[in-house]
Amino acid sequence: MALAAARRLLLHAGSRLGRREAVDGARRFANKRVLVETEGPAGVAVMKLRNPPVNSLSLECLTEFTISLEKLENDKSIRGVILTSECPGIFSAGLDLLEMYGRNPAHYAEYWKNVQELWLRLYTSNMILVSAINGASPAGGCLLALCCDYRVMADNPKYTIGLNESLLGIVAPFWFKDMYVNTIGHREAERALQLGTLFSPAEALKVGVVDEVVPEDQVHSKARSVMTKWLAIPDHSRQLTKNMMRKATADSLIKQREADIQNFTSFISKDSIQKSLHMYLEKLKQKKG
């Protein structure tokens, strides 16, 4: 409830919690975890996730992300968004495991509702979305990229991307799966989902998880040049086409949002699933030391 109130305040009262400033004709607004810079005449915004150390999608981060997107969507001068990260070497570590571990069912339900909301807003956005994937992008990180209309990834073999949920002992929700199938086809998705494959940039390109792989220092310039190409298409025809391609997938969640929240909550609350998450978190810790 507190988050919902904060969201309303941020959105409607403008920038009480956020900041808005004008720099050389460019505008920027920032929440704590999301920075948005817009470039006047081109109608393009660059949205940078900055939730260190790994841009995990905590409830706060999801909320700020959704609010920022909503603001951009309501700003008729903005036609495209480049989504990227300010955390070195990490695009996004995906959903925040600490939101799904050791909490109560009400928290899981609230968290999942916000995950759904961000996904629906991103996936059905009228704007052109291009991701500049400048780091690791597992699970929910990959989901963010898959929502975009075009994905450019940095050519660094240390960075991997994919829906790796099965490695955590959890299952990718059906709408993650649907989007994967839409992007890479049924056979590749079936294999990658079962194995929890994290693709290197070269593999991701081959299978179609990303559209282009470029040297790391060219990710942003390439994302901009891709955006320029997409901006040349009339908005109305591009938007109608995007809607035609994505509506069925979005609708299948919209029709059963509440049931999906219940499924997630009961699944994630299971002792066996909590145990798997505990083991995975321990593995992440051990990796360090």
Ligand SMILES: CC/C=C\C/C=C\C/C=C\C/C=C/C(=O)SCCNC(=O)CCNC(=O)[C@H](O)C(C)(C)COP(=O)(O)OP(=O)(O)OC[C@H]1O[C@@H](n2cnc3c(N)ncnc32)[C@H](O)[C@@H]1OP(=O)(O)O
């Ligand atoms: C029937 C079905 C019904 C419904 C469906 C049910 C369930 C499905 C639900 C959800 C789908 C899940 C989607 C997800 O996105 S789950 C998250 C998956 N993410 C990962 O597996 C990434 C894990 N992290 C890493 O691999 C590495 O951290 C990474 C490569 C991103 C970065 O490596 P680096 O060496 O740079 O940093 P680390 O030292 O590993 O991490 C630093 C710090 O951050 C913590 N961390 C990492 N990832 C997460 C995360 N996703 N959430 C929370 N915290 C994270 C890590 O533990 C370290 O913490 P600390 O030790 O305290 O410093």
